[in-house]
Amino acid sequence: MSESASTADRPPLYGRKVLSFVRRSARLDDRLQRAWDAYADRYLLDIAAGEGSLNVRDDLRFDAGFVRSTWGNDHPLIVEIGSGQGENVVAAAAAHPELNFLALEVYDPGVAHTLLLAGKRDLANIRIAQVNAPELFKVCMPGVLAEVWTFFPDPWPKMKHHKRRIVQPELAGDVRRALVDGGVWRIATDIEDYALHVHEVMDDAVGFENVGSLTVSLPTEHVGKGNADSAAGLPHADFRESARFEGRALTNFEKKGLAAGRVIHDFTYRAV
Numbered sequence: 001m002s003e004s005a006s007t008a009d010r011p012p013l014y015g016r017k018v019l020s021f022v023r024r025s026a027r028l029d030d031r032l033q034r035a036w037d038a039y040a041d042r043y044l045l046d047i048a049a050g051e052g053s054l055n056v057r058d059d060l061r062f063d064a065g066f067v068r069s070t071w072g073n074d075h076p077l078i079v080e081i082g083s084g085q086g087e088n089v090v091a092a093a094a095a096h097p098e099l100n101f102l103a104l105e106v107y108d109p110g111v112a113h114t115l116l117l118a119g120k121r122d123l124a125n126i127r128i129a130q131v132n133a134p135e136l137f138k139v140c141m142p143g144v145l146a147e148v149w150t151f152f153p154d155p156w157p158k159m160k161h162h163k164r165r166i167v168q169p170e171l172a173g174d175v176r177r178a179l180v181d182g183g184v185w186r187i188a189t190d191i192e193d194y195a196l197h198v199h200e201v202m203d204d205a206v207g208f209e210n211v212g213s214l215t216v217s218l219p220t221e222h223v224g225k226g227n228a229d230s231a232a233g234l235p236h237a238d239f240r241e242s243a244r245f246e247g248r249a250l251t252n253f254e255k256k257g258l259a260a261g262r263v264i265h266d267f268t269y270r271a272v
């Protein structure tokens with residue numbers, strides 16, 4: 001095979017990880033820098049492979065002993081993947097001192113803002129890790145997590161980018177292993193095509209049961225950014241989803257979706 005033919009056959013991100021985010025460097029403003037300086041020691045977990053790396057350290061063993069030594073107790077642990085500005089995870093941690101929380105976020109200002117919110121409330125039951133979330137689940141010991149939350153994941157609307165969506169079969173397998181039996185993965189999105197994607201990945205995922213009790217009609221074919229308007233004319237089928245998760249604070253992402261007239265899709269997958 002000639003060099004150019006073999007190159008053309010390769011998937012676009014051949015040899016590199018397909019990431020659900022774009023690495024952006026963002027300067028922190030003074031307020032966020034002060035929050036970082038004041039609270040990073042207390043709340044930021046040192047589990048990255050090195051300075052500036054979003055990879056998880058190779059030797060990390062995320063087990064009950066790690067939870068006990070980090071949070072200082074054996075309370076059930078909830079992990080939020082892509083916690084953004086931290087409004088949701090911090091509100092949940094404040095409302096539930098009997099639970100432990102871990103926020104996973106890659107973006108500096110989001111991490112800093114979460115530090116700020118947690119620090120202002122002097123919360124003892126939350127930690128933040130700035131790592132590529134799927135990697136954390138690779139090093140989780142079975143049953144170490146009570147719940148996993150993924151709310152308003154980046155939509156990656158173009159067809160050619162759908163593979164960057166964070167909800168993927170491989171992550172589902174890793175989340176399942178990390179969850180205790182009976183634990184749940186809660187997902188929410190305001191993007192109809194992402195809702196179809198979640199059903200495709202999760203409804204038949206081994207070890208999960210969709211416990212939603214609402215019937216929702218969705219197109220059964222995918223649309224991309226330029227043709228999303230054509231979704232209404234596509235064949236539809238019924239799917240099961242959940243009522244809005246009451247434990248979720250209304251973040252700006254959800255507000256924007258609602259303001260744009262989009263429907264919020266909530267999912268609850270129980271580990272069985």
Ligand SMILES: C[S@@+](CC[C@H](N)C(=O)[O-])C[C@H]1O[C@@H](n2cnc3c(N)ncnc32)[C@H](O)[C@@H]1O
Pocket residue numbers: 020021081082083084085104105106107110131132133134150151152153154155166251252253254
């Ligand atoms: C659309 S925002 C939603 C934030 C938040 N859940 C909310 O509802 O306000 C998605 C977030 O996921 C984060 N993210 C995307 N891929 C990630 C990954 N692989 N690991 C950790 N965070 C990730 C992004 O940086 C972004 O902050």
